[in-house]
Amino acid sequence: MKIKVVNKSKHTLPQYATPLSAGMDIRANLESPVVLQPLERKLIPTGLYIELPEGYEAQMRPRSGLAIKKGITLLNSPGTIDADYRGEICVILVNLSSEAFEVQDGERICQMVIARHEQANWIEVEELGDTERGAGGFGHTGKH
Numbered sequence: 001m002k003i004k005v006v007n008k009s010k011h012t013l014p015q016y017a018t019p020l021s022a023g024m025d026i027r028a029n030l031e032s033p034v035v036l037q038p039l040e041r042k043l044i045p046t047g048l049y050i051e052l053p054e055g056y057e058a059q060m061r062p063r064s065g066l067a068i069k070k071g072i073t074l075l076n077s078p079g080t081i082d083a084d085y086r087g088e089i090c091v092i093l094v095n096l097s098s099e100a101f102e103v104q105d106g107e108r109i110c111q112m113v114i115a116r117h118e119q120a121n122w123i124e125v126e127e128l129g130d131t132e133r134g135a136g137g138f139g140h141t142g143k144h
Contacts, residue, residue: 009047023111030105036095044091052083059113071097
């Protein structure tokens, strides 16, 4: 799949780390480091602008290494970049640790997964079909 991209960052375009990677690492594009205090959130620019084909979205997801080692994750995860959005891709980072974290220019802050999606058309009905699960909710499956 080919996707148009404008790169206004100081960094190379995102790449897949391995031949079977689902996500590409996305880097922070900063003039100076940004400090995230514990429980603080900030919008981090990437300098990237994309034009996705209709029927696709870009999902922004946390990096597992930052999450486990530093407690840094994305606040809206996964974040969605819609096919009609043309602004700069920015990422809402949050620090869930008890220590301050400094985001450096060029640091890999999240990953982007390109995914196909469908739009739903609602069909309003009076009742729904039965299933074995029925209305069983949170924690219901797997219990006997």
